[in-house]
Amino acid sequence: MNKNIRNEYVPDCATSPGLVLEDYMEDAGLGIKELSEKSGLPESLLAGVLNASEPVTDKIATALERVFGRPAYLWTGMEELYRKDLARLHKKRGLFYRPGCT
Numbered sequence: 001m002n003k004n005i006r007n008e009y010v011p012d013c014a015t016s017p018g019l020v021l022e023d024y025m026e027d028a029g030l031g032i033k034e035l036s037e038k039s040g041l042p043e044s045l046l047a048g049v050l051n052a053s054e055p056v057t058d059k060i061a062t063a064l065e066r067v068f069g070r071p072a073y074l075w076t077g078m079e080e081l082y083r084k085d086l087a088r089l090h091k092k093r094g095l096f097y098r099p100g101c102t
Contacts, residue, residue, distance in 0.1 A: 012089075013085075013089070014082055014085035014086045014089055015078075015082065015085075016052035016078075016082050017049065017056045017078040017079050018050040018051060018052050020078060021046075021049060021050060021064070022050055024064075024068050024070075028068070032046050032047060038066075038067045039063040039064065039066065039067050040063055041063050045060070052082075055079050055083070056075045056076060056078065057076075058072065058076060060075065061073070061074075061075035061076045061079075
């Protein structure tokens with residue numbers, strides 16, 4: 001019997017922090033303008049995070065922590081996992097893979 005077999009979850013999609021942020025915004029009843037005012041981040045930067053064209057940096061994560069009370073490392077950790085999943089899926093599926101879980 002092979003004792004090296006591991007039961008490991010490997011997602012077949014990549015979930016961006018922006019999708020999670022969108023849920024947090026909805027739960028808090030915040031639009032992008034209100035989040036911008038509360039966080040001190042420009043609306044254009046938040047829009048980039050929401051559509052996954054901008055990564056969640058330490059500055060963004062800290063601002064989101066202040067607004068939502070979730071630790072900054074949660075946001076940066078999601079970003080790191082998202083980028084790793086994207087790289088793995090691009091390698092597996094090809095250059096034109098569009099991320100997102102359905």
